Amino acid sequence: MKNILIVGSTGQIGSELSIRLRSIYGDNNVICGYYKPPYPDNFFDLGPTVEIDATNIDQIADAVKKYKIDTIYNLAAILSATAEKNPKLGWSVGMDSLMNCLDVARELNCAVFTPSSIGAFGNNTPKDKTPQDTIQRPNTVYGITKVVGELLSDYYYSRWGVDTRSVRFPGIISNLTHPGGGTTDYAVEIFYNAVQGEKFTCPVKAGTYMDMMYMPDALDAAIQIMEADPSKLVHRNSFNIASMSFDPEMIYAEIKKHYPQFVMDYDVDPLKQAIADSWPNSLDDTCAREEWGWSPKYDLAKMTIDMIQVLKERYLQQTLTLQK
Ligand code: AKB
Numbered sequence: 001m002k003n004i005l006i007v008g009s010t011g012q013i014g015s016e017l018s019i020r021l022r023s024i025y026g027d028n029n030v031i032c033g034y035y036k037p038p039y040p041d042n043f044f045d046l047g048p049t050v051e052i053d054a055t056n057i058d059q060i061a062d063a064v065k066k067y068k069i070d071t072i073y074n075l076a077a078i079l080s081a082t083a084e085k086n087p088k089l090g091w092s093v094g095m096d097s098l099m100n101c102l103d104v105a106r107e108l109n110c111a112v113f114t115p116s117s118i119g120a121f122g123n124n125t126p127k128d129k130t131p132q133d134t135i136q137r138p139n140t141v142y143g144i145t146k147v148v149g150e151l152l153s154d155y156y157y158s159r160w161g162v163d164t165r166s167v168r169f170p171g172i173i174s175n176l177t178h179p180g181g182g183t184t185d186y187a188v189e190i191f192y193n194a195v196q197g198e199k200f201t202c203p204v205k206a207g208t209y210m211d212m213m214y215m216p217d218a219l220d221a222a223i224q225i226m227e228a229d230p231s232k233l234v235h236r237n238s239f240n241i242a243s244m245s246f247d248p249e250m251i252y253a254e255i256k257k258h259y260p261q262f263v264m265d266y267d268v269d270p271l272k273q274a275i276a277d278s279w280p281n282s283l284d285d286t287c288a289r290e291e292w293g294w295s296p297k298y299d300l301a302k303m304t305i306d307m308i309q310v311l312k313e314r315y316l317q318q319t320l321t322l323q324k
Contacts, residue, residue: 001070001226003029004021004025004029004069004072007052007074007101009049010038010040012174012179015040016219021073031049031063032049035051035054050067054093061108064104071110072112077115077142078090080181094146098149098152098153105163105164106160112163116166117169118210118211119140121279123137129284130284131240132239138278146168150238151237166225167222167225168240170184172213173213174214191304192311195308195311197261202252203267203269204268204272208277210281211282212243214298220297224293228293239287239288239294241294258305
């Protein structure tokens with residue numbers, strides 16, 4: 001990767017992936033595509049940016065030509081719970097951005113990363129240690145866009161040789177930009193409440209297991225898969241990756257080790273619960289480990305320590321700034 005375009009660079013993944021990519025490939029070689037505010041305060045100072053509506057193919061093509069792009073990170077998406085409330089929007093954002101990125105990549109010779117998700121599986125997929133190649137019959141529009149994305153990306157590779165690659169992200173836990181509209185968002189929000197001394201009300205039941213991942217590992221995955229030796233890749237779109245699986249009681253217990261007074265109760269959101277129940281408990285990521293050396297660094301305990309430390313420092317800084 002030399003010149004990279006991120007479509008959807010201000011979202012949960014994009015806002016941290018852009019920082020990491022710029023630290024590796026150079027500030028001027030990573031072009032951040034943005035669509036709607038809010039942008040971080042310093043967004044326009046950190047490196048090249050370009051306004052891109054992912055549903056507009058000309059805007060993507062113009063940016064690819066202007067900046068001589070060789071790799072596109074296609075991150076535009078509407079997450080699972082929001083997409084269930086507005087299926088048409090979920091479908092059009094997911095599919096239009098994908099088709100546009102694939103067509104531009106085919107025409108202008110770029111590699112494309114498009115994330116898939118644990119949402120690409122459904123009720124009749126094996127729940128535990130879900131295999132790499134298995135039944136994929138999701139019952140959410142988000143999941144359907146992810147399965148179509150996997151299939152179309154493989155199609156563009158086998159038919160036209162477009163270098164498409166992908167991983168199936170679990171719920172991603174991050175401390176910079178909030179996810180918004182996902183089923184796994186609770187595992188991010190719980191940290192913010194704990195650090196601010198507030199009670200947390202969990203929208204999914206105790207005993208609901210899902211794969212989760214700390215953002216630094218997710219970023220490693222998104223970069224390593226694009227840098228992987230293509231001759232070693234048996235699969236492409238998309239690889240199971242995993243680092244931890246937990247239910248609300250497990251993350252609550254882990255946070256309580258640091259905040260013994262912290263309180264969590266439940267108010268189950270039927271939509272999120274139904275989505276979570278249809279997803280795997282844990283994925284088998286053997287193929288990613290074997291084909292491109294996937295190896296996560298964070299488990300639940302290590303992630304909890306880091307999340308709390310980062311958020312605590314941030315709130316302390318904010319308090320000090322307000323007192324000045
Ligand atoms: C969501 O909850 O929708 C996402 C995902 C698992 O893809 N975080």
